[in-house]
Amino acid sequence: MHQSISAASVLQAGYARQALRPRLLHLGCGAFHRAHQAVYADELARHHGSDWGYCEVSLSDSSGTIHALKQQDLLFSVSDMDAQGWHCRVVGIVCQALSQNEDELPAVLEALAHPDLAIVTLTITEKGYCHLPATGQLQLDHPVILHDAAHPLQPRSAAAVLLAGLRLRRQRGLPAFAVLSCDNMPANGVITRQVLMQLAVLQNDVGMAEWVAQHVACPSSMVDCIVPMVSEVTRTRIRALLGGVDDRVGVACEPFRQWVIEDHFPQGRPAWERVGVQLVADVSPFEEMKLRMLNGSHSFLAYLGYLAGYTHISDCMQDAALAQLVHHLMVHEQAVTLADTPQPAEEYAASLLQRFRNPALPHQTWQIAMDGSQKLPQRLLAPIRVHLARGSRFDCLALGLAAWMCYVSGIDEQGRVIDVRDPLAAEIRMLLHSRGPAMSSVQALLQLEQVFGADLPRHAHFIAVLSRYVCQLQKYGAKACAARVCAQLGYAGELAGAGDGAG
Numbered sequence: 001m002h003q004s005i006s007a008a009s010v011l012q013a014g015y016a017r018q019a020l021r022p023r024l025l026h027l028g029c030g031a032f033h034r035a036h037q038a039v040y041a042d043e044l045a046r047h048h049g050s051d052w053g054y055c056e057v058s059l060s061d062s063s064g065t066i067h068a069l070k071q072q073d074l075l076f077s078v079s080d081m082d083a084q085g086w087h088c089r090v091v092g093i094v095c096q097a098l099s100q101n102e103d104e105l106p107a108v109l110e111a112l113a114h115p116d117l118a119i120v121t122l123t124i125t126e127k128g129y130c131h132l133p134a135t136g137q138l139q140l141d142h143p144v145i146l147h148d149a150a151h152p153l154q155p156r157s158a159a160a161v162l163l164a165g166l167r168l169r170r171q172r173g174l175p176a177f178a179v180l181s182c183d184n185m186p187a188n189g190v191i192t193r194q195v196l197m198q199l200a201v202l203q204n205d206v207g208m209a210e211w212v213a214q215h216v217a218c219p220s221s222m223v224d225c226i227v228p229m230v231s232e233v234t235r236t237r238i239r240a241l242l243g244g245v246d247d248r249v250g251v252a253c254e255p256f257r258q259w260v261i262e263d264h265f266p267q268g269r270p271a272w273e274r275v276g277v278q279l280v281a282d283v284s285p286f287e288e289m290k291l292r293m294l295n296g297s298h299s300f301l302a303y304l305g306y307l308a309g310y311t312h313i314s315d316c317m318q319d320a321a322l323a324q325l326v327h328h329l330m331v332h333e334q335a336v337t338l339a340d341t342p343q344p345a346e347e348y349a350a351s352l353l354q355r356f357r358n359p360a361l362p363h364q365t366w367q368i369a370m371d372g373s374q375k376l377p378q379r380l381l382a383p384i385r386v387h388l389a390r391g392s393r394f395d396c397l398a399l400g401l402a403a404w405m406c407y408v409s410g411i412d413e414q415g416r417v418i419d420v421r422d423p424l425a426a427e428i429r430m431l432l433h434s435r436g437p438a439m440s441s442v443q444a445l446l447q448l449e450q451v452f453g454a455d456l457p458r459h460a461h462f463i464a465v466l467s468r469y470v471c472q473l474q475k476y477g478a479k480a481c482a483a484r485v486c487a488q489l490g491y492a493g494e495l496a497g498a499g500d501g502a503g
């Protein structure tokens with residue numbers, strides 16, 4: 001038996017935890033939140049005497065995080081993984097932890113109505129907004145939304161939980177909290193506000209929709225930190241760092257962290273600027289640059305890399321062709337579509353490539369490949385639209401999308417089953433399996449209007465380029481295909497037979 005973290009008197013947070021107040025509440029207490037927003041709050045308490053503590057809330061607690069936190073005196077560890085060594089801290093910023101699963105809904109609602117609460121932060125993943133990725137509108141026929149529309153007092157979605165909490169505040173004459181989305185979507189604050197207001201209307205509560213419009217600030221934010229899923233190997237290493245203490249909710253991540261936030265918090269905010277957070281008037285240039293250059297490249301490497309047999313992003317970066325193509329994608333296909341670049345694109349690309357190469361980071365291609373239907377619109381499709389309008393080439397964007405199409409077919413290049421995780425997985429399977437003999441897989445998948453919109457499935461040039469890459473992937477396999485495209489783009493020496501046009 002290993003010692004649990006709460007039993008280890010040696011592990012202290014390094015500040016007076018009893019002075020913390022639940023001024024922040026977080027929905028979706030996953031690994032990313034613990035490695036990112038919680039660390040910023042921890043730094044503030046540790047070095048600046050901040051009293052901004054967190055109430056952690058999980059809507060389902062399927063991973064058991066809240067349960068484990070309660071058993072660990074609400075403490076957890078965060079380790080920064082570096083090739084030179086790991087640095088581990090114990091975070092004590094959590095004052096309360098609640099899960100709806102443990103029948104704590106009333107307590108969750110009371111926490112949302114707590115007079116001290118000023119900001120709710122969210123990491124609920126793209127699909128947690130129950131919106132249509134192509135338009136940002138609430139998905140009116142989403143089963144959870146249908147439930148929440150009819151039962152506002154038994155909320156299931158994050159939006160309905162927030163509305164229930166806001167209703168209580170309104171009834172009690174308390175000011176609204178601000179809602180700060182920390183998910184990887186463009187204009188995540190705008191989407192959050194839209195979803196809240198549309199759901200209030202669906203619940204037949206137009207008055208609440210108007211109150212939200214008037215009183216609830218939903219600033220947008222860009223978050224960045226690479227957080228691999230915790231493996232047994234990582235957990236063992238954390239245990240060693242903690243002197244034999246077993247931390248069931250410990251996380252390990254890269255040493256890099258960035259947070260850019262729109263500075264609009266009517267009820268006040270932590271002095272985030274003291275710990276390196278960038279507070280700006282408009283976050284969209286930062287968001288767009290990160291979503292296209294970092295996340296877009298991640299998805300590109302995830303699908304191609306997985307098909308090529310690479311387990312980790314750092315393995316993909318050892319493949320000369322993939323490394324070359326991902327640089328091409330960042331600089332020549334993504335950066336050129338940005339209206340504004342807060343940092344020189346070449347410099348940003350170089351820093352991203354270095355982070356992707358970090359050999360200490362076991363970041364799985366399979367992990368990033370998850371939920372592609374929710375990620376592709378902002379990562380690959382938005383920039384493709386810019387190229388189509390300009391008439392410029394988009395080979396790597398199309399190749400990445402083609403690789404997603406091969407990936408969601410569910411069978412890899414060795415004939416093994418792929419564990420495809422996606423909220424639209426069943427629909428994707430249905431489209432692929434029920435198509436007639438005259439319909440290609442590309443045409444079948446383009447029927448997903450909530451992903452591709454109404455425009456792309458009608459664009460002949462787009463379909464031609466995409467179909468060509470799907471064929472090349474099927475014919476040569478991902479590894480050889482990447483090498484051929486590299487040659488076609490003029491990077492490597494000529495490859496035999498590589499003259500069949502890329503763009």
Ligand code: CS2
Nearest residue numbers: 223224225226295298367368
């Ligand atoms: C990744 C992100 O899984 C994914 O889709 O692209 O989680 C990525 O690691 C983070 O956004 C980095 O900040």
